[in-house]
Amino acid sequence: MSRRPERxxxxxxxxxxxxxxxxxxxxxxxxxxxxxxxQFAYATHVRSTLTMAAAESARYGARVDAGPGVAQERARDLVSDSLSPRYAGSISAHRSSAEGLDVIRVDIDAPVPVLGPFGVGLTLHTSGRAIVEERSA
Incomplete structure (x- = not known):
């Protein structure tokens, strides 16, 4: 009988x-x-797409017959078509100077994308520049 507790x-x-x-x-x-x-792969994809849109729209706006307004609109279209209009909220384009050359600079600020309900509140910043084309006389 003592074996039962041991078992x-x-x-x-x-x-x-x-x-x-x-x-x-x-x-x-x-x-x-x-x-x-x-999450990391998705954030990297969004960042790469925003960088591509900024560079492409800067080149587009640097043409002879274009300007910063055209570049900004092109960036907004590229980001909206490639990703979502949510990422096209803060886009600016302006003419500036870099190393003595006139350039068009396009800046894009967008929220870091998150998968799931947890937002981190961080912002991605990317920019693109292109030398302004001029007509030769």
Whole structure:
């Protein structure tokens, strides 16, 4: 009769059932890492697309028959078509000087995209410049 309590203690101290807990914890970790990688990839994609739009619109606005207003509108169209109008909210274009040359500079500020309900409140900033073309006399 004294063997029964010993058997109960031995059953409680075994590894039975630990595989389920181990699997659950491991899968939670793997899913978390996967979501972080997806978030980083999406933010990098948005940043690259914004950089492309800024550079392309600066080149477009630097043509002989264009200007900063044309560059700004082109950037807004590119960002809206490529990503979403949400990212086209803060776009500016102006004429400036760089190393003695007139350039068109396009600046784009957009929120960092997030996957899921957690916003980080950070802003991406990117810009593009192009030398202004001039008519030769």
């Amino acid at each position: 109960r203690v031995a059953a409680l101290s075994g590894d039975e059932g630990s595989a389920v807990a181990e699997y659950t914890m491991t899968m939670a970790l793997i899913v978390g890492v996967f979501l972080v990688v997806c």
